[in-house]
Amino acid sequence: KQRCGCLLSLDFFGNFSHSRRDSGGRESTSLGAPSRDVNKHGGAQQAAANIKTPKFSGKTTWEVFIAQFELLSVAAGWSEEHKAFQLALCLCEDAAACLLLLTEEQRGDYNALVGALQRRFGQYNQPVLLRSEFHNRRRLPGEPLRILAHEVECLCRRAYDSMPPSVQAELARDQFLQALSPKELRMQTQLAQPATLSAALELALEREMLAGSSGGADDTHVVRAMSAPVEQMEMPAGLSSLVQTASRQSPSPRAGPRRRPQSCWGCGQVGHLIRQCPKLAAVQGNAQGPV
Structure with a gap:
C-alpha cells in the first residue's frame, strides 16, 4: 500500500491492476499494461x-x-x-x-x-541460347496450358534476369500468346488483350474448355456433320428424295467435259484416224507397183 492510497496487484497473466479508495470508502480498480513486452518477430x-x-x-x-x-x-x-x-x-x-x-x-x-x-x-546457360529457346517456344501436341505458361515464365526469368520484373512479366505474356495453338485459340486470346500472363492463361483455359479442344498443336478442325454421308443425315422425306434424284442425275465430278468424236483427215469419216483409214491403205497398196 502506497502513500497515495493505491494498492497494486499482479494477476496470473502478468497484468497489474491498482485499486484506490475514495473518501466514501468505495474502491475503484483499473487495469494496467502487461508487465513484459513481447517481441513481434520473436x-x-x-x-x-x-x-x-x-x-x-x-x-x-x-x-x-x-x-x-x-x-x-x-x-x-x-x-x-x-x-x-x-x-x-x-x-x-x-x-x-x-x-x-x-x-x-x-x-x-x-x-x-x-x-x-x-x-x-548449377545451370550454366548462355543468355543468347536461352533467349533463342524462349522466343522459339511453342505449344507441344497435347501439352496443358498451365505447363506451357510455367515453362515460358521460367525461361523468361532465366533469359532476361537483368531486366526489371515488369519487363519480364510483359515479355512472358507476349511469348505465351505467340506459343498458343490452335490458331483460333491464339487469335481469340490475343483479341481479348490480357494484361498479364495469368489473365492470358485464364482466358485461354476458358476458351479451350468451351471449344472442347483436345489441346494439341493441330490447326485443322473437321466438322462431323460435313464429313458424314448424306444418307446418315436426318432430312425431311421430300428433301431426301430430291437429293437422291439429283445425285443420280448429276454427272460424276471426276468425269471431264465430253469431246466431239474425231474424224479421219483422209476420208473425212468418223470412227477412225488417218493412220487407220482403209481407203488410204488401198491407195498406197495400188501405188506400190514398178515405176
Whole structure:
C-alpha cells in the first residue's frame, strides 16, 4: 500500500491492476499494461528455428534448394557464419564431396561454399541460347496450358534476369500468346488483350474448355456433320428424295467435259484416224507397183 492510497496487484497473466479508495470508502480498480513486452518477430524466428533444414544431394535442382535455404536463413535471422554452418550440414552424398575442395577457412565462408556448389551443380546457360529457346517456344501436341505458361515464365526469368520484373512479366505474356495453338485459340486470346500472363492463361483455359479442344498443336478442325454421308443425315422425306434424284442425275465430278468424236483427215469419216483409214491403205497398196 502506497502513500497515495493505491494498492497494486499482479494477476496470473502478468497484468497489474491498482485499486484506490475514495473518501466514501468505495474502491475503484483499473487495469494496467502487461508487465513484459513481447517481441513481434520473436515468434517468427522461433518458428523458423524449429523447421528442419532441407537436405541437398545434388540430384535435385540446385537453384530451387538455394532459394529455399535463403528464405529459411532470412526468417531465422542467421548470420553469415551460421548460414555457412547450416549449409554444410545440409549437404549429403555427392554434394558433401564439395567440402573436400575447400580449405578449412573457406568452409566457414558462406559465399565460397555457395560458389563451389554453384560450379558443381548449377545451370550454366548462355543468355543468347536461352533467349533463342524462349522466343522459339511453342505449344507441344497435347501439352496443358498451365505447363506451357510455367515453362515460358521460367525461361523468361532465366533469359532476361537483368531486366526489371515488369519487363519480364510483359515479355512472358507476349511469348505465351505467340506459343498458343490452335490458331483460333491464339487469335481469340490475343483479341481479348490480357494484361498479364495469368489473365492470358485464364482466358485461354476458358476458351479451350468451351471449344472442347483436345489441346494439341493441330490447326485443322473437321466438322462431323460435313464429313458424314448424306444418307446418315436426318432430312425431311421430300428433301431426301430430291437429293437422291439429283445425285443420280448429276454427272460424276471426276468425269471431264465430253469431246466431239474425231474424224479421219483422209476420208473425212468418223470412227477412225488417218493412220487407220482403209481407203488410204488401198491407195498406197495400188501405188506400190514398178515405176
